[in-house]
Amino acid sequence: MSQKQQAASADMQNFLVQQQAKAQLQQTISRLTDECWTKCIGNPGNYMSSKEQACMDNCARRFLESTQFVVKYFQAKAGGQQHEGF
């Protein structure tokens, strides 16, 4: 942490950490909605069909799972390096 941040009160520091977490969450939601809209929504109508709604929800969840998958996959590969080579 920089000198300036250390001089800030605990309240301010908590606030900044919170804001950063909030910004990151909003970024994720933004990105996800963008991606999943492309995959799930055809022509925008007067309402969202239950199929489209399910697709949006599934898409968001699967995307987050895929993130975990990718990390775990490479961790496993790094772990098994002696047997496989990379």
Added chain:
Amino acid sequence: MEYGGAASGSGGQPSESQVMDAVQQEMSIAFLQEFYQTVRDKCFDKCVTKPSSSLSSSEQQCLARCCDRYAEATQIVTKAVLDVSGLE
């Protein structure tokens, strides 16, 4: 960043709560602007497939519907993300 209002504390320095308010406001504005741009991009793609000399009423209706649907889509994704993150 402007703090505005009556300064509190010594030498006209903004109080911490003024700074926090200003930061929150700036973030809300920035997020909203980004949201508008994204919706604009997505809905232009869907609705204005053959740009002409003006936005036709059917193009405008499509844009309006698209805005509503995109807002709805954002809600769905928000719920899913908060659920998965254990924040809801």
